[in-house]
Amino acid sequence: MSEFVYLYRITEAARREAMGTPERAQQSMQRWLAWMQQLESKGHLKDRGQPLELGGKVVRGTQKTVTDGPYAEAKDLVAGFTIIQARDVNEAVELSRACPILDGGGSVEVRPVMKVNP
Amino acid sequence: MDLNEHLFRHESSRMVAALTRIFGVHNLALAEDVVQDAFCRALEVWKVRGVPENPSAWLMLTAKNRAIDIVRRERTARTFAPELSRALDAEWAIAPVVDAAFAAHTIRDEQLRMMFSCCHPQLKEDVQVALILNILCGFGAHEISSAFLAGRAAIEKRIARGKKVLASAKRLFDLADAEFIARLSVVRRALYLLFNEGYHGASAESAVRVELCREAIRLTVLLLDYPPAATPETHALAALMCLHAARIPARIDASGDLSPLLDQDRSRWDAQLVTQGLDHLDRSASGREMTAYHIEAAIAATHAAARRVDETDWAAIVALYDRLMGIASSPIVALNRAIAIGERDNAERGLDALGAIADRDRLDRYPFYPAAMGELELRRGNRDAARAHFSAALALARNATERRFLTKRLDTCNLS
Numbered sequence: 001m002s003e004f005v006y007l008y009r010i011t012e013a014a015r016r017e018a019m020g021t022p023e024r025a026q027q028s029m030q031r032w033l034a035w036m037q038q039l040e041s042k043g044h045l046k047d048r049g050q051p052l053e054l055g056g057k058v059v060r061g062t063q064k065t066v067t068d069g070p071y072a073e074a075k076d077l078v079a080g081f082t083i084i085q086a087r088d089v090n091e092a093v094e095l096s097r098a099c100p101i102l103d104g105g106g107s108v109e110v111r112p113v114m115k116v117n118p
Numbered sequence: 119m120d121l122n123e124h125l126f127r128h129e130s131s132r133m134v135a136a137l138t139r140i141f142g143v144h145n146l147a148l149a150e151d152v153v154q155d156a157f158c159r160a161l162e163v164w165k166v167r168g169v170p171e172n173p174s175a176w177l178m179l180t181a182k183n184r185a186i187d188i189v190r191r192e193r194t195a196r197t198f199a200p201e202l203s204r205a206l207d208a209e210w211a212i213a214p215v216v217d218a219a220f221a222a223h224t225i226r227d228e229q230l231r232m233m234f235s236c237c238h239p240q241l242k243e244d245v246q247v248a249l250i251l252n253i254l255c256g257f258g259a260h261e262i263s264s265a266f267l268a269g270r271a272a273i274e275k276r277i278a279r280g281k282k283v284l285a286s287a288k289r290l291f292d293l294a295d296a297e298f299i300a301r302l303s304v305v306r307r308a309l310y311l312l313f314n315e316g317y318h319g320a321s322a323e324s325a326v327r328v329e330l331c332r333e334a335i336r337l338t339v340l341l342l343d344y345p346p347a348a349t350p351e352t353h354a355l356a357a358l359m360c361l362h363a364a365r366i367p368a369r370i371d372a373s374g375d376l377s378p379l380l381d382q383d384r385s386r387w388d389a390q391l392v393t394q395g396l397d398h399l400d401r402s403a404s405g406r407e408m409t410a411y412h413i414e415a416a417i418a419a420t421h422a423a424a425r426r427v428d429e430t431d432w433a434a435i436v437a438l439y440d441r442l443m444g445i446a447s448s449p450i451v452a453l454n455r456a457i458a459i460g461e462r463d464n465a466e467r468g469l470d471a472l473g474a475i476a477d478r479d480r481l482d483r484y485p486f487y488p489a490a491m492g493e494l495e496l497r498r499g500n501r502d503a504a505r506a507h508f509s510a511a512l513a514l515a516r517n518a519t520e521r522r523f524l525t526k527r528l529d530t531c532n533l534s
Binding site for chain 2: 015029
């Protein structure tokens, strides 16, 4: 078993669309809970991860300039992450296909956790 | 922890009530934004952390904190609720004032005020109902349009028109207003229409329609919770809703087909709703006035009292329909009266009564008028006439369930 990080990326507009009416919010939530539960029941869930605020600060360059960001209008903001276990990257990708973020125009980035002692 | 099926819809209504209490109804859109924000946060957090022990409290707290932020940041640039403008002037008072707006009894009162405001006499009844569904039941335009067989754009327009009137009023209806009793009757009428849309409406999605009935009952119970609104007439309305809703489980038979009142398996009626309905009917009897709601509830109670269809007291039912015609005549009432006469006397008398309905042309597109003719013709052995009526009814069917039902009736004419 290897570990993978799912990085959830979404735009603010897509997120608001997915949660736009109470009924849609309910459906989005239920789909997420079901998906997470499925990962967990099959033993793939290593760490549920943390949700991230969509805004913050960016510190950049040798000048260490601080700017606001990432901006809410920006595409593909990282909205959170989860750590899962899978046989290989193919299985990790396969599992991610059922992620509800995909229905709302977001994406899941599947990144293998680097093995320190391969 | 599982999510309550209606958590987001019902919490949306409660949060909007508390937030408009703080922001003022002219900032309804801001209140709705805050609610949506709370939902977005809930999704992000709950999906990884799981649903909290008390999800409603979690949502409320999120909305409350956001409200405090907004008031703190924008109180110089924006005017909030006129009732609270003074209190919100002092920095130290913001948190307690916001807290108070989220107290359970305040939310209840604000929901009532919102309901009364949605029933502004300047708004047409269809707008009132759409507003109630949107703001107090948390349905989006899409869900409302599927329940009403209307286009989404038309419903959106209806809601926008209503919200404009709401916002221009500056403040919500005051429950201590001298107009209270007059407005209460408009509110009851809107809830009655909401219930009927669910019970008799044309939408094929029975799940959507059951939801409308449930919401109408929920809001009527909310009215009854407030003593000045708990008049005999409101109890009569609750009675008629409960007694009709009790039949919902039996309206679709085991094979998924429509089952008319006379054929229903009465053991599938919801006994609890029947009891609640009869209880409301008792309480409705204290006044002097006999309203249309009283009579409709009494008719439903007479049906509920018959354990088998042949125990039905049709004479009593016809007498009640006669009274109903006296105060609230309509072609639909006349149609039901004619059916009852057919049961009390015989098919001929029923057909006579059907033929004598005054503004019968208003039933031109209603499939159950020709269907009633078909039933009675069939009963007196006039198969050809029955077939013609059922064919006419089938051509008017509004959804697949009605089509299936009428096709079956048509087949019966061809049997034996």
